Amino acid sequence: MSSGYLWVKAFHIVFVASWFAGLFYLPRLFVNLAMVPPDSHAERERLLLMARKLYRFSSLLMIPALVLGVWLWLGYGVGRGAGNGWLHAKLVLVVAAIGYHHVCRALLRDFEQSANRRSDRWFRVFNESAVLAFAAIVVLVVVKPF
Numbered sequence: 001m002s003s004g005y006l007w008v009k010a011f012h013i014v015f016v017a018s019w020f021a022g023l024f025y026l027p028r029l030f031v032n033l034a035m036v037p038p039d040s041h042a043e044r045e046r047l048l049l050m051a052r053k054l055y056r057f058s059s060l061l062m063i064p065a066l067v068l069g070v071w072l073w074l075g076y077g078v079g080r081g082a083g084n085g086w087l088h089a090k091l092v093l094v095v096a097a098i099g100y101h102h103v104c105r106a107l108l109r110d111f112e113q114s115a116n117r118r119s120d121r122w123f124r125v126f127n128e129s130a131v132l133a134f135a136a137i138v139v140l141v142v143v144k145p146f
Contacts, residue, residue, distance in 0.1 A: 005076045008068055015065035020134045022058025023097070026051060026104050027127035033111050034120040051108050062101060069094070085146040093137050100130060 029051045036044045072078040079087030110116045139145070 005072075008071050008076070012065060012068035012072060015061055015068060016137075019058055019061040019065045019101075020097075020130065022054055022061060023101060023104070023130040024127070024134075026054050026058065026108075027123050027130070029054065030104075030107055030111065030123040031120045031127065034116060034118060034123055048108075048111060051111070055105060055108055058101065058104075062098070066094075066098075083146075084144075086140045086144040089146075090137055090140045093133050093140070097130070097133055097137075100133070 029047055033044065033047045033051070036047065073080075073087070079090075107116070107118075
């Protein structure tokens with residue numbers, strides 16, 4: 001392993017973990033937004049501001065996470081060859097995480113337009129799906145079960 005590979009891998013992990021931290025917390029803000037009483041405009045606006053900023057920041061973290069992942073794959077050959085089915089499964093989960101990220105934007109737009117129709121309970125369940133995806137990705141990369 002070259003030191004360049006280790007640097008790319010380290011920064012990939014940092015950006016992936018940071019991106020997912022945003023994906024963990026943004027739906028938690030949605031839980032709080034869904035619970036705001038209709039007459040509490042200041043609280044709603046404060047939470048919306050936080051959600052907008054977190055979405056933008058998470059989007060900026062996602063880009064280097066993906067670029068560094070592609071660099072590891074194409075530049076260093078990670079996951080090439082026989083016995084690397086784990087990478088295919090990981091890529092499916094990464095595509096799902098990107099989709100989840102964009103669903104968060106759509107949900108944020110609903111809140112911005114006062115069009116949310118989902119309960120705080122729904123957002124709690126939605127929030128857990130990012131945790132499960134992150135755990136599955138980590139297990140696939142570390143254990144490489146297939």
